[in-house]
Amino acid sequence: MGFSQEDESEKPEAAWENPVLVIVRGIKYNESYKMLTGGICMGSYLNPGNEAFAVALNSEIYVDKTGLLTYTNKVMNTLQGYICNSRPRRFGKSFAANMLAAYYSKGCDSRKMFSGLAISQTADFEKHLNQYDVIHLDIQWFLSNVSDPEQIVAYITECTLAELRTIYADQLPPEVSTVPDALSRIKEATGQKFVIIIDEWDVLIRDEASNQKIQDDYINFLRGMFKGTEPTKYIQLAFLTGILPIKKLKTQSALNNFHQYSMLNPGPLASYIGFTEDEVSALCQKYGQNFEEVRRWYDGYLLGNYHVYNPNAVTSLLLDGTFQSYWSETSTYDSMVPFINMDFDGLKTAILEMLSGAAVPVMVTSFKNDMVSFVNKDDVLTLLIHLGYLAYNQQTQMAYIPNEEIRREFLTAVTSNHWNELFAFQQESADLLDATLDMDENAVAAGIEKVHEEYTSVIQYHNENSLSCVLTIAYLSTMQYYFKPIRELPTGRGFSDFVFLPKPEYRYDFPALVVELKWNKNAKTALDQIKRQHYPASIASYTGDILLVGVNYDKKTKVHECRIEKYLKSGEK
Numbered sequence: 001m002g003f004s005q006e007d008e009s010e011k012p013e014a015a016w017e018n019p020v021l022v023i024v025r026g027i028k029y030n031e032s033y034k035m036l037t038g039g040i041c042m043g044s045y046l047n048p049g050n051e052a053f054a055v056a057l058n059s060e061i062y063v064d065k066t067g068l069l070t071y072t073n074k075v076m077n078t079l080q081g082y083i084c085n086s087r088p089r090r091f092g093k094s095f096a097a098n099m100l101a102a103y104y105s106k107g108c109d110s111r112k113m114f115s116g117l118a119i120s121q122t123a124d125f126e127k128h129l130n131q132y133d134v135i136h137l138d139i140q141w142f143l144s145n146v147s148d149p150e151q152i153v154a155y156i157t158e159c160t161l162a163e164l165r166t167i168y169a170d171q172l173p174p175e176v177s178t179v180p181d182a183l184s185r186i187k188e189a190t191g192q193k194f195v196i197i198i199d200e201w202d203v204l205i206r207d208e209a210s211n212q213k214i215q216d217d218y219i220n221f222l223r224g225m226f227k228g229t230e231p232t233k234y235i236q237l238a239f240l241t242g243i244l245p246i247k248k249l250k251t252q253s254a255l256n257n258f259h260q261y262s263m264l265n266p267g268p269l270a271s272y273i274g275f276t277e278d279e280v281s282a283l284c285q286k287y288g289q290n291f292e293e294v295r296r297w298y299d300g301y302l303l304g305n306y307h308v309y310n311p312n313a314v315t316s317l318l319l320d321g322t323f324q325s326y327w328s329e330t331s332t333y334d335s336m337v338p339f340i341n342m343d344f345d346g347l348k349t350a351i352l353e354m355l356s357g358a359a360v361p362v363m364v365t366s367f368k369n370d371m372v373s374f375v376n377k378d379d380v381l382t383l384l385i386h387l388g389y390l391a392y393n394q395q396t397q398m399a400y401i402p403n404e405e406i407r408r409e410f411l412t413a414v415t416s417n418h419w420n421e422l423f424a425f426q427q428e429s430a431d432l433l434d435a436t437l438d439m440d441e442n443a444v445a446a447g448i449e450k451v452h453e454e455y456t457s458v459i460q461y462h463n464e465n466s467l468s469c470v471l472t473i474a475y476l477s478t479m480q481y482y483f484k485p486i487r488e489l490p491t492g493r494g495f496s497d498f499v500f501l502p503k504p505e506y507r508y509d510f511p512a513l514v515v516e517l518k519w520n521k522n523a524k525t526a527l528d529q530i531k532r533q534h535y536p537a538s539i540a541s542y543t544g545d546i547l548l549v550g551v552n553y554d555k556k557t558k559v560h561e562c563r564i565e566k567y568l569k570s571g572e573k
Contacts, residue, residue: 046163047107048136052098057113061315063279066119068096068272069103073128076237077193082226084201084240084255086262087273088388090312090327093241096273097136097199100239104195105134132195132236133167133186135160140200149208153221180224180231187234195237196225202242209371219247219254226255244386248368263303263385264364264392270304275314277307287318296483297323300402301391310388313405327388327409340414345377348421353469354390355410356476357484359398389413407479429477436513436549436564441523445562448474448551452560467517467553468497481506482513499539511545512536514567518552523563526550536567 056062075081087093102110103119110130114120137156146155160179164186165172171189176182186192201222208214225231226238238258240246245260246253253260261267275283277299284291294309294317301308316326340347350360366375367382374380381399384390389410391402401407414422428447435443451474472485478500486499498515514535516526527550530536536546546567553560 045135045137045160047105047134048101050102050108050110050113053102053113056095056098061283061318063275064117065096065099065272066114066117068269069119070122071268072100072237072239073124080259082238082258084246084258084260085269085273086242086245086386088243090310091274092311093273094199097197097241100197101134101136103129104132106130106132133192134195134197136197138199140203143203143207149214152204153217178224183234184230193234193236196235198240200242201240202244205244205247205370222255227257245369247370265394266303270306274308275311280309280314283314283318289318293323297404302393325405325409327405339374339380344380347377347380350377350381352425352473352476354401355407356472357479358472359400361397362399426477429474432474433477439564441562441564445560449560467519471498471515471517471551481510501539508544511547512539513547513549515549515551520555521552523550523552523561526552527563527565
């Protein structure tokens with residue numbers, strides 16, 4: 001739900017219970033920075049200022065996510081106050097980290113910043129505002145500024161201790177050489193507990209995946225900071241952000257006291273990272289964009305009860321006005337191409353299915369949350385979910401390509417890495433679509449049979465559902481001109497197996513396709529069922545021409561059969 005700062009002045013409770021949209025223009029927080037901080041001493045890592053959050057507030061489009069602060073306030077100084085939030089790149093993770101730092105840090109006065117936002121309407125707003133020593137570490141920044149990645153833990157330690165000593169020199173004698181020891185001594189001497197925020201926590205896990213020494217040193221650093229009884233004495237709140245969940249050691253998380261919220265299980269943070277559907281709808285109305293088209297291009301991530309959009313994609317569209325991929329191909333994906341080429345358990349076929357609009361089952365429990373420990377297809381698919389290339393339905397445990405932006409980016413990524421099989425298959429699928437549109441029944445049957453033969457090792461024919469899998473792959477090329485195929489669409493007096501509806505721009509150039517599959521019967525039976533159950537009637541008002549396609553597979557003869565007819569609407573001859 002969206003509202004302006006003025007609209008909701010009389011709705012304090014609704015203000016934080018629901019997603020809130022605030023568009024801010026012309027508030028130059030950064031120009032008034034000295035006034036806002038009140039001259040309080042601040043550092044780069046200890047008690048940072050609020051300038052980073054001010055940049056977000058000063059942007060043309062700002063969506064109020066301070067509901068996250070309501071949640072973190074609730075779990076402070078509890079066992080639930082250890083949070084690792086993982087999302088794909090450009091999903092607003094750093095924004096969330098900057099917001100937490102601006103709200104909690106003693107290094108600034110952020111009252112004016114938050115006064116018009118949802119958090120200001122809560123009962124404990126004043127209680128926590130700028131009341132804590134905050135340590136805010138951006139691991140990507142540290143990695144970019146150290147000459148030898150193997151020295152990064154020492155560099156983080158050196159920088160953090162130096163700033164701690166500017167405030168707590170009396171509590172930190174020279175022999176104190178680790179951050180956990182420093183925090184423990186400060187708490188013992190002063191009673192002061194810390195809010196610790198680590199942004200891009202996993203950058204070393206991803207970028208230095210092959211260097212075991214770096215991995216071990218860094219994990220040990222984090223375990224020293226957060227694991228055990230002693231850290232509970234000096235940590236008020238711990239908040240980690242990254243793309244990957246915390247790395248597993250054997251079967252358990254290296255930091256098993258953390259509550260992990262991810263693309264697999266977003267938990268209570270589902271609506272706070274990324275844009276919700278209500279927020280996108282309000283933005284589309286304000287900027288005059290077609291919400292349904294925005295949904296087709298950028299929706300698809302199902303997190304809990306929310307449809308979540310990539311904020312970067314949505315804001316770029318609204319400001320630029322062009323529907324395109326705003327996703328940038330990453331080196332992380334490049335590292336996955338060798339695993340795709342290894343074709344674990346039929347991985348390539350699974351990818352083809354998803355490119356064709358289908359969802360595939362995936363077991364997400366074996367993935368070690370790193371870039372090297374892949375043992376099966378499911379591990380690779382799970383990584384692609386965390387990267388944002390795939391979406392995940394928690395209830396069905398199925399993975400799928402979420403939207404048009406990612407489908408195009410996925411195709412670009414695999415084709416640019418010379419997946420020759422995909423090039424060949426795209427052409428074969430295009431030929432099959434042409435044959436269907438030409439009503440060449442023999443060519444369609446031969447094309448489907450070819451797909452069956454090529455993928456029989458990974459798609460075992462047992463029933464009509466198996467035939468559906470083959471048909472989905474065979475019609476990959478439809479995705480250029482048609483929406484994702486609709487499975488089991490309620491039409492007329494029953495459910496059609498597949499319905500392909502052309503995109504609006506192709507509505508009068510391409511017919512809709514109503515497809516019925518049969519097993520050990522005949523194609524005429526399939527066509528008769530389409531007509532008897534009045535399947536086309538439900539879509540007649542949404543498209544131009546309609547083709548009826550019946551496909552049968554005879555298990556004994558291993559022969560595919562196809563019948564195609566043009567659907568005649570009332571009054572047509």
